[in-house]
Amino acid sequence: MLTYVVRRILATVPVMVVVALFVFSLLYIAPGDPAAVIAGDQATPADVARIRMSLGLDRPFLIRFSEWFWQILHGDLGTSIFTNLPVATMIMQRAEPTLSLMTVTLALAVSVAVPIGVVAAWKADTLIDRAIMAFAVLGFSVPVFVVGYLLAYVFALELDWLPVQGYTPMSEGPWPWFQNLILPALALGCVYIALIARITRAAMLEVLQQDFIRTARAKGVGQTGILFVHALKNAAVPIVTVIGIGVALLIGGAVVTETVFAIPGIGRLTVDAILRRDYPVIQGIVLMFSFVYVLVNLAIDLLYTVLDPRIRY
């Protein structure tokens, strides 16, 4: 068991090195001259040369990569071209809203998606199942900013139940904080709910056909007990896996959701960095999010042994 944990943790190291190498080499894969693009249309040749130097494009790839990687290992994600602040500091300043949005979305999505997925599997091939699955296809198809505008229009502008846009820090009380996050979390959670609900239904259908479910029914366990205790426990592994994989959707969606709802988080920082062509900031954000994603999936892999004691390594 312990060897498995250690081995699994060590296995993420090469993945992270590959991620870093890939993110770094984007500068070299990109067609055209990145330095000229970042400098903008009005740049003088001197500006372009200065940016090329600051990106390290004037030195050999491997030397530049090892220097850069060494900096990353020391928590230095580089310096913004625009503000001259360390990228790590800029990300930390914007971390709270994004973290809040993602946590609320995750909690909301899981607490909605798992029950409806279970119900869809229980009522398989009935009208309820069809309706839930139709909703899932819709959730996959309607882009996050469309859902965002729709929700904001209906619940904030027309009904005036919730604030339209903005973010209230946690320090100003949990209710104002939560109130501002309901609509963005719903918008961001839509795809995620669709994904989890679909997998939950599929996993449950498989488990519900097994012998121990019949045994449980025969010994008089109620429908709720069968669904949520006997079956769901055994369907947990694929569900938890897809929750982990879906975090990539949350990260990508957060950039858009923060733009729609004017939330001053890391997503907003990304969009500002795109407009200013502040590449070090974009690179730092991509790297940071990718590492978070790898770590989330590592945690989920380690969770398997807890969820399903039959899994032995």
Add this chain to the structure above:
Amino acid sequence: MTDATITTAPDLIAAAPELPDVLPPVKVRRGVVGFARRHPAIAIGGALVLAMVFIAVFAPYLGTVDPTALAPTRRTREPSAAFWFGTDMLGRDIYSRVLYGARVSLTVGFSVALLASLVGLIIGLVSGFVRWSDGIIMRVMDGMMSIPPILLAIALMALTRGSVGNVITAITIAEIPRVSRLVRSVVLSLREQPYVDAAIAAGTRTPMIILRHILPNTIAPMTVQATYVCASAMIVEAILSFIGAGTPPTIPSWGNIMAEGRALWQVKPYIVFFPAVFLSLTVLAVNLLGDGLRDALDPRLAKRL
């Protein structure tokens, strides 16, 4: 001496129930109607996709005006008989912009689906057949898959000039790992099939095995995957354009129109509304088509999902 036992045997066999001479024919409706009945998702999705292709191709003849023509005197007009979808901040006709916008979305969606499938197919085949390369290729793919696709596309777009071609390249790179993984898994399972063993034993060369035994079997899962890649590419294109990292503002695309309507959406929601509806409908159509194809091509998988 064994005659007696033999003659009694027929008596023990129960007579089979008599079957009617002619079995009642199973009614199978042929033609378009029959197909639509059996595969409603393919029919509805396919029809919607075709409608969008029609709109994109014939945009100039569908009552549109120049989608980039500025008219400062009639800015932000509400939808009316003259301007079906209203006008934007610069007085451009949104109906025309939305119809021309279909071109960008469909071009990006179809191109990415095609390119990612081709490159993914090659990488997957190499990875599945050239054993020493498998470890390296899959580690690289794992690394690429650890980068959320939208962020990867954003990072690439930040380094290139905004153009439809660069948007296609960026999204294709982000989608390749998923296709490669799928092809590789299909190849690995097919390699264990007895008929592939038989072909190897008979001395068939590897290229011939790939061509005759592997490729035909990858077509079905790849087609399904390609529709999902197409849907996801259209969403990513719209997102990139919406946050200002995609199609240049001079070309009307659904993401661009929504980006321009962003500042005014509380007072002029229709600017965002129409491109949003078209985008959602198109993605929905492609997803329906994909689900329908999956059910039709792989009934085993359809039962599970």
